[in-house]
Amino acid sequence: MGTVGTLARFAALPAEHITFYRLFLGSLCLLIYMLASSKRSQILHRPGKRTLINGAMLAGFMFFYIQAMNYTSMANAVMLVYLAPLLSAVFAHFIFKERLAVANVLAIVIALLGFAMMMQFSLAASGAENEILGLFYGVLSLLTYSGFMLINRKPDDSTPYQSTLVQLLVGALCLLPLILASTPDISAAQGLWLLAIGIIPGFIAILCAVKALRHLPAVTFGTLAYVEPVAVVCFAWTFFAESLTLLQLGGCSLIILAGISQGLLTHKAKATAAGIRG
Template identity: 50%
Template sequence: MTLYILAAVLSAVLMGTIGAIAVYANVSAETVTFYRLFIGALLMAAFLFVTGQKHRIFTWPGSKVLVTGGFLAGFVVFYVMAMGYTSMANAIMLLYLAPVTASVAAHFFMGERLSGASAALIVVALFGFAMMLEFNFNLSGRGQEVLGLFYALCAMVCYAAFILTNRLIHERVHVLTRSGYQMLAGALCMLPLMPQQSESIGASQWGWLVAAGVVPGFLAIMLAVVALRVLPAATFGTLAYLEPITVVGLGWVLFGQSLSTLQLAGSVLIIASGVMQAAVSGHRDRIEGAKTEALAG
């Protein structure tokens, strides 16, 4: 069990490196997104081929998987764009309101009713983000930051849509097939938007682009798949909140993006709300599973 927990921890930490990698790559958000997804898809195909699972490469995943790939590209590119105008902490904390948004949307449109505890935790998360903004909602003279928050909001909406549409994919589509095709579809969505600047990318920048495909692209996803084979979804969901902690930490250590006491408290509220939401969901799933077994018996 310890090894699977470690895999989940590493997955979250590696996923959180995309922001720093994008800054060091110093190319357009579209370029970073394309290479993260395209290289990740190639490595996934290579992994499946080497491990004797090439039939998964040639399995048609269905149109829903391709749609989720578009949402995947959307949340990555908007997130990278957001960091050009606001702090990494603001961008990742707004992005991590996506599970909240997905829960609300599922409540109204997918029949997944929110409990009182879940609704209260959503309010806590929103209050935490208000603390991240230091309760300063005056937009005057804050054009750059507002633009960054707008891009982060777009990333959050795409991430929430990615979460919801993934629930609609049939279980027959293996998770590795799904992940590979989602990355490939996302890369193809980015291809027409990429600036024609390949000739101007230097050797060190190519190194960072490859790192984007290997680290937060392929390795993070593979470790998540390994962890999810054993860990309950609630446990994995809790450990996933190490990603925003990683992003905030890297922003502080590498780029001097320190947080005020109020912002730090807001970050803690958002993360604590997400962790508790995962625990509540896991408890509810266990109760429903027990009821199903009782009825079947």
């Protein structure tokens, strides 16, 4: 997931086009993969309502996040979006009965602290004229991202491949009107970057996210999701010489520590449950 920012900077195209091609080309890659494997029989199926809704959630999350950055600072937009895993874990506690132990809550708090350190504890107003509108779009991105994680977490009759294919296609269709309203010239080099965006953060990343959500509690997936901004910062440091302060490095370490701890807690809980049943 974290590669999309780097690839988008190299592509140098409007954000709505980046998002559309990420979803559309991702769906084409998945379709080709399913046709070339034993999954071809899964392509033609009747998608469930939850899967269709989640496709719109996926497009909405990306679109609202882009809009938020147009009206407020990137720090504000990112901070709001990455409250979604925490919100999802809280919702899952009540909806799916995924109880939050003290250690789980502590891991979430550590991840949030680490992310705040990465942002250098700055949530300053951008000074933009439509700051409130930007924060409104940021809240919408927070809610749609939380909905995406929670709906994928709920059991469904479709396979992860079927669910991912439909969500990618529905998301692309939701963004199609924006693409038709603006058609910039795309060079051959930009086309190659768009193809990379469709394959890596489109096809591979979203399929892995959907498969992970089928097997992991929302609290575990949510904590691990904080590795994404760490990856973004590392890519920016490597490719664009954007340096990290000691505070930001400490934040990265806390996020990774929280993610590893959450995974170990989940493994321990499953092993304990298996021992009780045995």
